[in-house]
Every structure is written in C-alpha cells, then in structure tokens.
Amino acid sequence: MIELLERDFASFFAAPFHAYGADTLYVSPMKADLKRFLSIKNPLFSDASDITYFSVKRQGKPVGRITAHLHRGSNDLHHEARGCFGFFDCANDPEVAAQLLQAAESWARAKGMTRLTGNFNLTAMQQAGIMTDGFDRAPFTDQIWGPGHLPGLLEENGYKAHFPMTTFERRLDTNPAPQVLPDEQRAQLLEQGFSFAPVTRATIAERLEDARAILNCSFKDNPMFVPVTAEEFHFQAKDMKWIMDPRISKVVHYRGQPAGAVIAIPDLNPLLRRIGSRLRLSLPYHYLKYKARRDRAVVIFQGVMPEFQGRSVNPLMLSEMTRDMMAAGYKTVGGTWIAEENAASLRQTEKAGAVPLHRLHLFSKELT
Missing domain, CATH: 3.40.630.30 (Gcn5-related N-acetyltransferase (GNAT))
Incomplete structure (x- = not known):
C-alpha cells in the first residue's frame, strides 16, 4: 500500500535516506536549511502558492519525494510557461515514481504550465539536473547525487533528457x-x-x-x-x-x-x-x-x-x-x-x- 502526502516535511526529509540506504553516496542538505528553502521565507517565491512538495510512503515508510514549483522570474524573462520539479529522490519503485510525477504534473498543469522540467533545487543557479553518469563518485557540497535508476523512472513516465551538464574535480x-x-x-x-x-x-x-x-x-x-x-x-x-x-x-x-x-x-x-x-x-x-x-x-x-x-x-x-x-x-x-x-x-x-x-x-x- 502506498500513500501520497503533500507538504509533510518530516517524510519529505526522510525519504532519500529510506529510498537509498546508508551505504550510498547521497548527502542531504541540513534539515533546517531544507525546511527554510521550501518555506515562504524564500524570496524566490512571491507567495506560498508558488511551491508545494510531495512524498510517498510505502507501508508507512517514506520512499520518494518531489517538489513542484514555479520560477516566475525565469518564465517572465524567457517567455515560457514552465513548471519545475526538484529534489526528485525515489526508490527503484515505478509505482512510487509515477505517483510523485503525476502529482507534480497535475499541480503544474493547474497553474497553467505547459511543460515540467527538473531537477531544479530550486533554480538553474543552484543544484540542477538528474545524474546520468558518475554514480560511484562522491559529490561535493552543492552538487546533486542520485542513483542510476532515476533516469529510467523518468523516461518510463514520458520524460526526455536534454541540456547535458558536467561537474568537475581537480x-x-x-x-x-x-x-x-x-x-x-x-x-x-x-x-x-x-x-x-x-x-x-x-x-x-x-x-x-x-x-x-x-x-x-x-x-x-x-x-x-x-x-x-x-x-x-x-x-x-x-x-x-x-x-x-x-x-x-x-x-x-x-x-x-x-x-x-x-x-x-x-x-x-x-x-x-x-x-x-x-x-x-x-x-x-x-x-x-x-x-x-x-x-x-x-x-x-x-x-x-x-x-x-x-x-x-x-x-x-x-x-x-x-x-x-x-x-x-x-x-x-x-x-x-x-x-x-x-x-x-x-x-x-x-x-x-x-x-x-x-x-x-x-x-x-x-x-x-
């Protein structure tokens, strides 16, 4: 049995830990910082209706999460009607992924958006993208890490990869x-x-x-x-x-x-x-x-x-x-x-x- 929750911060924060386990390279932002970023205190959002977030529990344990949000400054500047998703973390579970993505899509569609794109955590000038290679290499602060099954889950739900990016180490x-x-x-x-x-x-x-x-x-x-x-x-x-x-x-x-x-x-x-x-x-x-x-x-x-x-x-x-x-x-x-x-x-x-x-x-x- 799975359960979809909206704006439940405790399960949102915990989801990657349960989804990926202790032995992966995933590193979370500080809990207090993450809560602050998702709040109306964040000046990126003109009001509370510009962002929401979802988590999914399977048998009472949070195993997936996603944000759905608007970057109005980006849409105005680039003349787009794009909704954003971010912090997409999910167990290798197609049913959980579908629930999360459909929730974000429905939210963006209700806002009049014609496209949904991510990850944006929470803008292009912050953490961006879904990792598609380098899964065995530890991330630095301000870099995204995600397991190898995430691209496949997105593709199964109709998402297409574009805008390739690379991070570097010296x-x-x-x-x-x-x-x-x-x-x-x-x-x-x-x-x-x-x-x-x-x-x-x-x-x-x-x-x-x-x-x-x-x-x-x-x-x-x-x-x-x-x-x-x-x-x-x-x-x-x-x-x-x-x-x-x-x-x-x-x-x-x-x-x-x-x-x-x-x-x-x-x-x-x-x-x-x-x-x-x-x-x-x-x-x-x-x-x-x-x-x-x-x-x-x-x-x-x-x-x-x-x-x-x-x-x-x-x-x-x-x-x-x-x-x-x-x-x-x-x-x-x-x-x-x-x-x-x-x-x-x-x-x-x-x-x-x-x-x-x-x-x-x-x-x-x-x-x-």
Whole structure:
C-alpha cells in the first residue's frame, strides 16, 4: 500500500535516506536549511502558492519525494510557461515514481504550465539536473547525487533528457599548478590597478555583494540564467560566514571596483554524512574533528566582469586560490555544473587540469 502526502516535511526529509540506504553516496542538505528553502521565507517565491512538495510512503515508510514549483522570474524573462520539479529522490519503485510525477504534473498543469522540467533545487543557479553518469563518485557540497535508476523512472513516465551538464574535480596534490600565472605577469596586473579584496568574516557581506554583481554581469548571456536579487542571493548564502575558509575565496578589484571573483567553501559533505544532516548536541565535536581533517573544497561560483575578460583576471584568481588551498592542506577541489553548450567554460576548466566527475541532464515532459 502506498500513500501520497503533500507538504509533510518530516517524510519529505526522510525519504532519500529510506529510498537509498546508508551505504550510498547521497548527502542531504541540513534539515533546517531544507525546511527554510521550501518555506515562504524564500524570496524566490512571491507567495506560498508558488511551491508545494510531495512524498510517498510505502507501508508507512517514506520512499520518494518531489517538489513542484514555479520560477516566475525565469518564465517572465524567457517567455515560457514552465513548471519545475526538484529534489526528485525515489526508490527503484515505478509505482512510487509515477505517483510523485503525476502529482507534480497535475499541480503544474493547474497553474497553467505547459511543460515540467527538473531537477531544479530550486533554480538553474543552484543544484540542477538528474545524474546520468558518475554514480560511484562522491559529490561535493552543492552538487546533486542520485542513483542510476532515476533516469529510467523518468523516461518510463514520458520524460526526455536534454541540456547535458558536467561537474568537475581537480586533484591539487597530483596536479597542483597546470595554469601558472608567471610572477612577472602577476606583478604587471597588480601595477595596472588590480588588487585582491580581503575576504574575511568581517567583510563577507561586501564580498558576497561583489560576487552577486559579477554573477549577474558575467552570466547574463548564459542559457536559463536569471539575474539574482540581493534578497535571493543573501538568503541562499545566509550561513556562509560560519562555514567559509577565508583563505580560499578570491575577489579581485580594479581600482576599487569588482572585476572578478572565485567563491569557494570547504566541502561539508563528510560532516553532513556524519551527523545525518541534523542539528545534534554532538555537532561541535564533529565539526572540530571535521575541520582538523578537511581536505576537499568546492568552487560554488567563478566569474569575471565582461570588460575584464581576456585580461588574465581569471588566471590571476585561480593561481592565487590554488596556492592558498594547497598551503591550507586542501588536496581536491570540485566545481558545480557547466553546460555542454558552454564550450568556453569547458575549455577553461579542462585547461586548469580538472577532470569530469558527474554527468547530468535536465528531464522534461510536455503537459497536455
């Protein structure tokens, strides 16, 4: 017997743990963060009716979940009537998958949407896609992981894969400096007026606003991109100052104005796995233990203002970041998704010595 539930957060959070088991590579966001993202407090949603979420129980145990939501900013900008699904996690159970997808489709159709696409957790600028390759490779923070049966469940329900994406990983201990910026060229850039703006807990609000300005300018021509408001950006980055390592993010200014940024954080997934993504009394102990041993980081954003592209700002940032990561004991750095159609970014990533980690696709279905 299966039971479909709507807006039951306890079962929604628990579903992937039951569906996949303890031995998989799945890592959940913190329970409190996930609840906050799905609430009306999230400025992405104009009102509570823009998002709902479903879970399915089989014999009383939650074994699947999905969100159904609207990204009105995306639809307005790109002239679409697209509904989104996200956080699609499901046991290898066709009946459960069909219940979840039909619930999301009915919700989107009632909103007047003509297409349903996902995963979006919750926008294209956050976690996106369904994993289609690399299932045996551990994800970094802000990367999606899902088991190999999810694409098949979607296809059985009429969804088609499109928009291929790749995430990357780079070993710093075996491939430390493939993109070296000569000292002479670095000195010339600094003499021209480029400088590194301090990234500390005291300046994090200013640096994140620099990053948002760079994001909106440097990504404006990318497919699916929607400019991110200050409210949305800071809502997503609310707790970053508590988890950041000030040594590994870099913001470059040109004569006092933001020119480029690479924002990196330690990979929190080992810690989240240890605590089950829940607040516990033992969290301080586990955090100190994790902090002493952490050796993985993830770049969550990297961009250069259009007027400074082609002026070696990116090599300047990456060389500085790589050097400081290695000095801080990091051995591996991951990167969030890059679309296959973004050939320039793919070349730049491969030039930096990164290798593919996961393959992902969006999955869509026309709603009739």
